[in-house]
Amino acid sequence: MNRTLVIECRIVRELDVAEARRHAKQMAESLRFKTVRVYRLITAVSELACNLCFHASDGGVVRLSTIDMDGTSGIEVVAEDDGPGIADLALAMRDGYSTIGGLGSGLPGTQRLMDDFAIWSERGRGTRVTAVIWNR
Amino acid sequence: MKVPILRLGRILLTSVLADLVDEQAVQLQSEILALIRDDRADGVVIDISGLDVVDSYIARLLNETASMVRIIGGEAVLTGMQPLVALTLVEMGRETLDMQTALDLEAGVAVLNNLIAAKGQPPTIAAPHVDT
Incomplete structure (x- = not known):
């Protein structure tokens, strides 16, 4: 699998979220993603970037890469922070659970929107979400 | 930048165009509530035709606004959601939006x-029956 990092967005404020989303949209459109998939991607990027804003103490970074596997292109989103980490991952992935009075559909929702999804988190060290959407 | 709120008779109209940041959202909410209370507006239509992403944060904000309005006795209706936004929202999860909606403004x-009309009619209370 080939991976090319296209852009790294530092997410601290809510305005940075819009910036990350804009880049994601541009990438997906230039790869000629179907519109439905463009919307899925930008919504997922929005969720992940918002999480960095609201949960990680000093924000974090969103890295957007184009990937290629056996001739199929895709976009990989990595959202990473060195914030407090997630105490209970299984709970965080459950629908309707939120520690900040949110809807609790952010992480499980992102997983449903994207084709591949992985999450790593360690208390006191940070959280990293990797999500991929393919152009198909 | 403030989100403008227009008035049409006893109805408030507002349109969420760019993405709201938290402070703008709180300001919008309190302004709607104040207008309903002080200026005797009956409800608000919130148009989101300009949004191409409704993530769980925006959804929560809209839900919150609707329940605040209902709690003080008003009504709120959401309009203009783009079809692809609706599709994505449903794919993302169940029951993310809990408010009245309509196709357009x-x-x-x-x-x-x-x-408002349905609410405006007070339930008829039968006069107490008095035995003579």
């Missing part, structure tokens, strides 16, 4: 007027 005003 015009339909939204009609829905809101109906809601």
Whole structure:
């Protein structure tokens, strides 16, 4: 699998979220993603970037890469922070659970929107979400 | 930048165009509530035709606004959601939006007027029956 990092967005404020989303949209459109998939991607990027804003103490970074596997292109989103980490991952992935009075559909929702999804988190060290959407 | 709120008779109209940041959202919410209370507006139509992403944060904000309005006795209707936004929202999860919706602003005003009219009729209380 080939991976090319296209852009790294530092997410601290809510305005940075819009910036990350804009880049994601541009990438997906230039790869000629179907519109439905463009919307899925930008919504997922929005969720992940918002999480960095609201949960990680000093924000974090969103890295957007184009990937290629056996001739199929895709976009990989990595959202990473060195914030407090997630105490209970299984709970965080459950629908309707939120520690900040949110809807609790952010992480499980992102997983449903994207084709591949992985999450790593360690208390006191940070959280990293990797999500991929393919152009198909 | 403030989100403008327009008035049409006893109805408030507002349009969320760019993405709201938290402070703008709180300001919008309190302004709607103040207008309903002080200026005797009956409800609000919130148009989101300019949004191409409704993530769980925006959804929560809209839900919150609607329940605040209902709690103080008003009504709220959401209008103009783009079809692809609706599709994505449903794919993302169940029950993310919990408020009255309508296709566009015009339909939204009609829905809101109906809601208000339905509420406006006080239940008829039968006069106590007195035995003679």
